[in-house]
Each structure stands twice: as C-alpha cells, then as structure tokens.
Amino acid sequence: MISNKYKQLAQDAVDTEKCAKCKRPFDPADTRFDGQARSGEKPFCRGCVDICQGTEIADHWCPVDAWLTGSER
Template sequence: MQDRTPDGPVRELLASVLEALNIPHPATIGDTEQHDRVLNERVMHARIALVGVLERGDDPAWTTAYLRERLAEHPPTGYRHHGTPPPPSCGKCRKPFDPADTRFDGRARHGETPWCRRCVDSCHESTDAFHACPICDPTRRGGEGR
C-alpha cells in the first residue's frame, strides 16, 4: 500500500487550513460571540484559499503564504480560551477587577485587598447602624477575617 500523504506545497496549504480552523474553544458562553467572529473570519480566508487552488489553479505555495498572512491578521484572541482560569474578581460583588478603571469608586482592586474600589467606597459610605459586610466586619457574611 502506498503512502497517500500529500507533500510539499499542498501539505503546507492543508496545514495552514487546519491552523485556520483549529482555534481554542471559548471558556464560557459569554466568550462565544468573539470566538465565532474570529472563527468566521478565518474560515472565510481558508475557503478563499481552497477555491483559488482547486477552482482557479492558483499556486499552492503562494496561496499558503497569502492565507498565513490573513490568519495573522485574525489571531484567536479577544476571548478567554477553554481551560484558562477566570480573572481575579472582587470578594464582595464577584465582578472581575478592571485595573484600567482607577476612579475612586471604580472596578480596580482596592490596594492589596480582595475587594474592588466600588465595594469599599459603598461600604464606607453606609449609614445603616447594623451594616455588616465582609469589608468592614470580615468575621461576618463570608469575610476572610482580615
């Protein structure tokens, strides 16, 4: 039985098509939209490359280089990949920290604490005599006992 594995330019073209299609799965449903957007762009360019070689007779080596350039323009980024840990989040509101939001009541981490600036700000502004939260009274309501 003879080996039917393609060689040379055709093999390289097939490898680049596989690279276009074989991107990491999204980590959550919220990441699906960006994953699908990236995958659709990559599929479109792979299809153009295959049609060029199979129907128009384009040079496979040139088409492979073209496809790899287009794939570099659409890397599988902008979404969390399956298996990546979730970003650090506030111990009170559970929303991810946003280091770029440095307002006094923003979503950045408050110093080295496990809370965001917004939760610390709202805790310190509380006028409720019975106010108890993990920030001001760490021994109550799920705090860490800091």
C-alpha cells in the same frame, strides 16, 4: 490580625482576579474612587469598599467590614 478565612478571601481574589464581594472582574484601568480596580491589597474592588465605608446605616455589616476588622461579629 487577619484570620485564615480572610487570607483565603484575599488569595481567591488574586487567583480569580474578581472582587470577593460583587464577583465582578477587577479592571486596573478603572481607578475611580468607586471603580472596578482592586482596592489596594484588599480582595475587594474600589466600588464595594466605597459603598461599605460610605453607608450611614448604623447596623451595616458586610464582607468588607469583616475583612477590615478581622471579625465576623
């Protein structure tokens, strides 16, 4: 279940048309796996999601992880 905080993150991303993590504007034309297009319905760009999910750091925790798990840890 996604908390109200994360619902607000998603709404802010829609309102500002910027990634909630890197704050860069979404670019719908940049559909590379690590591009600036929005990643599905997430409030993050594909680049931030790729970096998060591609890390091998054991204790990595970022806004993308919090969004995906619905937990602040």
